[in-house]
Amino acid sequence: MSTLEANGPSPMVNAATGSDPTIVQRPETGPSNIPIPPVAPNYVNITDVFAKEAQKIRPGELAMLETFELVNAINALEIMDLKMDTGLLDMLSRDKEFDTKANRAARKVLWVMDELFAMEMSWHTGGALSQTVFTCLYIEQALKNFNGCVSSAHFGDESNDVPLSSDEDLESVFVHVVLREFVLGIIKTCDLSRRRLQCNEIMEDEDIVTQTYSLDLMQFVPVSKICSGLTEAINKMKRLKTESERQHVHDQETEDLLGCIDGFIVRLELRILSLKALDLADDAPEKQIELLAGTGDLIPTVVSTHSLAEPLPVAFSIAIQGRLECGMPPRPKVEMSFGDAIATLERLINGTRDVLRIHDYGSLGDITTYFEEFAMRRPTELPYVRCQLFKRFFVHRKIFGKFPMRDAVIADITDLCCPSPALFAIDESHPCRQALDLFLTRAEVCFENLFSVMCHNRARLRQRLCGAILDWDSLQVDSEHLESSVEMLQFSPLLPTVQKSSEEGMRALPLSSWVYFRKLQIMIWIVFMGFELDIYRLEEWPLMLWYGDYILGVADSHVARIETILEITAGMQHDSTTHSTKSRKSKKSKGATSISVTPASGALPPSQESIIRTRMWLAGLRSQIGVYKELCHGYMCFMAALVLAGCVRSFTASPVDPSKKDYTTPELLYKLRLKPFSTIGVPEIPSFETYQRLSDLRDWQIDSLLDNAQITVNRARNMANVWSKLKPEQQINANLVQESSAKIRRSLTRSCVGTNVAISVLRQMKLEPRSFGEENKLKLSVLHDNFHPFFPVLSVSMKQ
């Protein structure tokens, strides 16, 4: 035994190197002809040493290095175990008997094409190539023969005999022209998709598997070359069709053949458009839209001709995994029906087209809002679409390759806080210039990360947000430090307020206000995504609703504060304008009694237009927070009624059956559940004792809780209705999300309605207070479909 024999590379891996495994050949279509020195492996026969050493180990003994980790154990091959050894699977498989050179009927070729397409879509939804596209024996043969030159990627055997197809022999043409060009098209689309999918927003193994097991997916073959092969095949099929039609034969066989030929043509055309769309993925959106629209237009014909396909399942085999450079145990083929594959393709096309709309933005705020809406979509967009969004948005570390991220940060601060425009225009000599630059640089990183996070799958997104709040919290410290410096106070003059004494007043502190708002928003997302992802068990609902209500309250107060400052600033600007007009008219200065709009040199007042934008933005935010808060409060009351009725265990009670041993305590669980927020400086997590005190239901009645629940849920519903009826001119940063935002708001209304129904059902049951654990007749289930992701509805029914 030698190492070469034991772990020899698979035939597919050797294929590219020709007959001499020690010579590595550069693909002829590669970017250059730089010679690569041959690699001469130094093989050493270890058979005797291995056998001798193995004698020393007794059966069952574990010999391992200290560095041996679980992941090594998982990835280790267990030779000669049918379930674990892909090599054994290959040895026992009869798939090598399948002749890829053999002629096949048109119907069977059509089926292979559709199955291969389904495998491609299955890969896009997360299956490994070894379980999807690579299970096709035609793919294997083409890649095995491929030596860098397109003509080498044929279905012949390794002796390099290129199967010739004669135009007379139709079934040969179907395999060696139509199917072959289609197969090459699939390989190239996988290559292009795979390269695009390698980005930080997509998690390897979680969203997609880009592993190719060292196979070259024709990386250096130009798309144009594959497309010309596809075009030739189309032309050949069109000629064949014309000739057949000229013969005026109208039997069923001919009709079916013509149908199959139509099916071939449309599939090959679709492949060309897909290749071009992928190849030009970074080009002008107009061209992309045209290609994607063209692809979508072909789908109905693909679907209508699918009925002619006749299965040829032996053309696919998982034994291929034994011939791949792959260490994992055998995995099943990830099946996908043709219907699901078509639906996946439509999702890819529609999602990619939708992403292109970001180029129609009116303001940078439009893009921020688009990302937020994009992340909320259900089902979550496919990995390719999510990746496409970020790649379109952030090009060469700039937004659309044009604007620095700093512009988006400043736009976001301006929309929210409407600071003096002079704030971001201070010159080099200003003592705070360097500190402001540093802050903005850090803010850029946090903001860019937020865009990136929005492109993750929802489960990962929540985890990433948990990390992001730490950065935003730290940024808040920086911003507060910066804005507390005397030199920066000119941009946050002391403003008079009606609530406070004139000595106190309020300061705008726009940078800190912005950071704090964004941080609170992230906290709100984390809390409510826990409901969306089913992370909280029912007894935790009251706790997390209570904490969500608390954070929403803080956010509402914060936005209200910004609103107050805005109105004071606006009022002062108005007074100032009136005053100066009067002054000009009377040519008499009376002197300002209140703080001037230009309280310090250089701090220009915001424009009227900016004030109006911010006013609308804040109104929208308060509407959203208001609806969330009311609904959250309604849910809290509803859950409290369920706790009081003994249908849901109280979180502050013992976490386990009292008859059993306790391993943990409610306080430990409280701290663990709120752990993502535990390091945040402000707002501080309320203590467990506070929660315990506030969640005490001893003085409550079920009916009064349900009354409260109904009132607040109805109030939330009315607010959601008002909010959803806002006209486009009453909103800002909503140019790209008008339709989808309306949909989200309608789902909020549905959550209100659904909860109202549950409240009514519970009320009719006339439940009495009782402790949890007693037999109750209620069945509670969480419903997600059609409801707002943050507010799934609890369905209440009687147990059967």
Added chain:
Amino acid sequence: MPIIYRKYEPPQTSVPLATAAGDDDASASPVAPRETAERDLTAIRRLISQDLSEPYGIYVYRYFIYQWPHLCFLALDTGVRTSSTKSLTEPTSAEKSIADAGTQTQEDNLVGVVVCKLASHRGVKLRGYIAMLAVATKYRGRGIATNLVRLAIDCMIEGGADEIVLETEVDNESAIRLYERMGFIRSKRMHRYYMNASDAFRLILPVKVESTIRYCVLANELDTGPRNGGDQEVGASSGAGDMYI
């Protein structure tokens, strides 16, 4: 049919194991003849494999069971044995449960198993990990899984565990219910965690106040790293930390 519980018995001789927290009391486990140990391992693997969509290699079993043999508990149907065997349907401690260890015969039938690990997690806490749990189909619904998990948790707590963690498929309701009854909570959802594309929940049972304090100070539990980073426990195959009852 009376069910007894006992610890896995490691082989009589073994090569030195990797140093890991929790190994100190490995010597406390009874030591079995090599044939018994191997037979147990084969039976354990067979039992667990029945329910997994993708099997684990023998190395995964050896990784856990040979390093932490004292954290592997077996449930056995004693079959024909009656009078001398103590039935433990409600064990209150590991000691009580393994009272019969060493008295089993070849006829004993393995009907349930739990496989665990106890090791330092990022150098700040001692984390117990329930890697595998399985009960034979016809023995489900009798509390065997609960008993096995309790034995394992007791042992891990005795070994100094700050917390116990595991992963389970999001739609494995019976497993989730079992663990949540013991106080576990879901800390996060993991997208397509298993090879069969199912999502997983990570469940955590905090057992010490100190560990939570360290959580707060370090806040390093936020899994922002790559999917197969150091935080990953198993997850390469369906059923890790999973159970079927």
